Amino acid sequence: MQDKEKNYSQLKKLALASGACLFGVADIEPLKKDFIDISPQSLKDLKYGISLAFRLSDKIIEDIQDHPTHLYLHHYRQVNYLLDRLALKISSFIQNQGWQSLPIPASQTIDWEMQKGHLSHKKIAVEAGLGWRGRNNLLVNPQFGSRIRLVSILTNLPLRVDKRMERDCGNCFRCVEACPAGAIKERREDFDWLACFEKLRWFRKKYNIAHYICGICIKACPGNIHLTKL
Ligand code: SF4
Ligand code: SF4
Structure with a gap:
């Protein structure tokens, strides 16, 4: 238990210092059945999903009026690159301690027909207590709303698991x-x-x-x- 707490604090500190605005951990066993294009062999020992969020620029989002802008397109790409690098950094840190770690691409479509990636970063984020699924189908965090993007890292490093946030959109439309x-x-x-x-x-x-x-x-x-x- 002590190790789990210690590992959790160490990773959270590293993630926040590296630019993440939110950090949480989920038990991924119940979610694994929906993962695609990752071999059962690779997934076998990975019990935890680390969820990280990066905050989008308010200025760039506020500049959107009735259609996506080129500023937003650039931002969207850069935030995905940054999330991938963040996941790589955390993953490498875990691996160097002798544990297994699998960084999942922030935005890579595997199944074009169903518009799916390897897994749902949103589902892991919900289980990791980062927020809830809003009416807009995105993750909503009380502090940042939907102005965040997500990435996940799967690992067998013992970690304390977070609780789901029991909230919803309420009367907001x-x-x-x-x-x-x-x-x-x-x-x-x-x-x-x-x-x-x-x-x-x-x-x-x-x-x-x-x-x-x-x-x-x-x-x-x-x-x-x-x-x-x-
Ligand atoms: S209903 Fe409100 S809180 Fe929920 S996703 Fe939409 S804007 Fe966000
Ligand atoms: S659901 Fe969101 S992303 Fe899709 S068209 Fe409506 S505003 Fe745009």
Whole structure:
């Protein structure tokens, strides 16, 4: 137990000093069945998922009006690179102590049809207590809202596990009103993936944005500012 706590504090300190704004740990056993393109052999001993978040620039997000900007496109890419480097740093630190560690790419699509990566960083973040799944289908943290991006590292290093945050969007509907595709509904389960994706495809073509991104529901969800008004 002492080792778990010590390892947790050591990694958290390193992650925050390296630029992460949030750190948490989840038990990944119940989530493994949904991981793709990672061999069972590689996953066998990995029991913990470390979830890290990096805070997006408010200025860049606030600059988005009714479509994704090139400033946001650049930011999105740079934050993904930074998250990958962060995961690599933590992973290497764990490995050098004699434990196993698997950094998962921050943004790499494996299954194009289903638009899936190796695993859901959001699911790990929820289990690691970083926030809840909002109506906009993104992770929402009380302090930063949806203005964060995530990465995960899987490991067998003994770590203390965090608790889920028992909160939800409550009476807030800002992103529902803001979404230009009408994809965000009252219940997250009703989120219209297809309508969202069609809008991203349209943005990509119309504004020559080399990614399927939008940013409008991220802008609508800034954290503290409006959550305190619920
Ligand atoms: S803007 Fe409000 S409703 Fe939408 S995800 Fe954020 S907190 Fe939830
Ligand atoms: S990314 Fe854009 S289109 Fe998709 S749900 Fe958010 S606001 Fe709507």
